[in-house]
Amino acid sequence: MKDKILMTGNEAMAEAAIQAGCRFYAGYPITPQNEIPAYFSRRMPEVKGIFIQAESEIAAINMVFGAATTGARAMTTSSSPGISLKQEGISYLAGCQLPAVIVNVMRAGPGLGDIKPAQSDYFQAVKGGGHGDYHLIVLAPSTVQESFDLTMLAFDLADKYRNPAMILADGMLGQMMEPLNTDYTDKKKQITQIKKSWALTGAKNRAPNIIRSLFLGEGKVEALNKELQEKYKKIEAQEQRFEVMHLEDSSIILVAYGTMARLCKQIVRDLRLKGKKIGLVRPISLWPFPKKVFTKLLTLNSKLRTILVVEMSYGQMVEDVRLAVNGKYPVHFFGRAGGGIPTEEEILKQIGRLR
Numbered sequence: 196m197k198d199k200i201l202m203t204g205n206e207a208m209a210e211a212a213i214q215a216g217c218r219f220y221a222g223y224p225i226t227p228q229n230e231i232p233a234y235f236s237r238r239m240p241e242v243k244g245i246f247i248q249a250e251s252e253i254a255a256i257n258m259v260f261g262a263a264t265t266g267a268r269a270m271t272t273s274s275s276p277g278i279s280l281k282q283e284g285i286s287y288l289a290g291c292q293l294p295a296v297i298v299n300v301m302r303a304g305p306g307l308g309d310i311k312p313a314q315s316d317y318f319q320a321v322k323g324g325g326h327g328d329y330h331l332i333v334l335a336p337s338t339v340q341e342s343f344d345l346t347m348l349a350f351d352l353a354d355k356y357r358n359p360a361m362i363l364a365d366g367m368l369g370q371m372m373e374p375l376n377t378d379y380t381d382k383k384k385q386i387t388q389i390k391k392s393w394a395l396t397g398a399k400n401r402a403p404n405i406i407r408s409l410f411l412g413e414g415k416v417e418a419l420n421k422e423l424q425e426k427y428k429k430i431e432a433q434e435q436r437f438e439v440m441h442l443e444d445s446s447i448i449l450v451a452y453g454t455m456a457r458l459c460k461q462i463v464r465d466l467r468l469k470g471k472k473i474g475l476v477r478p479i480s481l482w483p484f485p486k487k488v489f490t491k492l493l494t495l496n497s498k499l500r501t502i503l504v505v506e507m508s509y510g511q512m513v514e515d516v517r518l519a520v521n522g523k524y525p526v527h528f529f530g531r532a533g534g535g536i537p538t539e540e541e542i543l544k545q546i547g548r549l550r
Contacts, residue, residue: 199374204342204364205230207375208298209238211346212270214377217296218244219269221258223251223277226310227366228300231272252277256284256297263293264406266394268350272298274366275316276307279324285359286325290408290419292393292426294353296346297331298362300369303534311534312366314453317511320363321482328420330427332360332434333481335452339373345479354389356430363481365507367454367536427483436479437488441467445474446498447549450516451505452478455537459505462542472498473546481512489519499524501549505542506530 202210209231212220220239222232232248239246245262249255255271262269273281278299288295301316303309318324320333332352336342342364349360395404410416438456440463442448451459456477466473476492478485492499502524504513513528520526529545531537 199376201372202339202343202375202377203230203370203372204336204339205300205369206234207339207343207377208272208346208362208364209234210377211343212268212296212350213238213242213244215268215347215350217268217270217350218242219259219262219267220245220271221247221249221255221262221269222272223249223255225252225274225277227302227312227369228272228274228298230369231298231300252280253284256281256288259295260284260287260291260293263288263295264291264395266391266396268294268296268354270296270298272300274300274302275304275313278316278319282319282325285331286323286327286329287408288359289323289325289329289331289423290327291406292357292423293359293406294350294357295359296349296353296362297359298346298364301363301365303532309534310366312368312454312507312536313532313534314365314455314507315509315511315532316363317481317506317508320361321484321515329423330358330430330482332356332358332430332483333363334360334436335363335479335481336368337453337456337477339368339371339375341479342368343375343377352434354391356426357393358426358430363453365454431483434480435483435485435487437485438477438479439475439488441472441474442476442492442495444472444498446472446500447546448474448476448492448499448502449505449542449546450476450478450502450512452481452512455505455507458537458539458542462539462546466546478512484515484519486519489516492520493523502526503545503549504528504530505537507536508532
């Protein structure tokens, strides 16, 4: 294994994409993700890939659509308002069953908001931000290493299921710098073996492929939707990812993702040293949401009294937690938004109120 290097979360996601075989990137500048296109502009020529600074976010996502139809591993990145502009193209990717990776380094909103970090794009990411009944595979890293690892995974899952995947990060994670292991030589060898028989590569010695999401015949779009729903059921069954701490004996469980999970992890460690029975569930896949870990809670822990969800929003993931718990436990919420970051003291105060 190579020595670790220091990288920001943004740079880690870009380098991971290149090591995953991404050879097409199109994006448009917006803070706090600008280190990603800057990194691609330097690295893509080194690997004989294509970097395009598009004229707009809308142009960028449609360029990715075009590259994805050829079977190329393609990527775009942006931050909250820019992702909003890409939503029609993302829906087209889902409707055409095209693999691509989209990174959202979230910032405060609504509107143009501020460049400070937030987690208020959760609904947009996991509920299908564009038109139609579709899902993205959504992964939420909490460290720079995970930013790298989950970006690699996102490309694999996108190809496996022919479905766009999103990395949901935030401005804090994108800008922070941590030691990183980028040695994925063996994995790169595996990636080159993926075959995409559906791709538009020229119809020499085979029937032509057709990629489209427009079907005007009676019942044809409904048939497409049924096919998509069957695929989503498979993804839900096979791709739920999560991390847990001390589920068996905790009276209070914290639930948080991304950078908020980092804070909650330390709170759990500190309170455990003081003899407090507290645990953590960290969803890593936001869609599919890890319902099974909450189902397990119902049978695993007879001492659990309550759940506290912590987010940099005014309450979005908390709705999925409540659905997963299905009324078996009270689910409380604490959050800040608009660039406000919950502090350890504030969370401890909320925990104190639940005792």
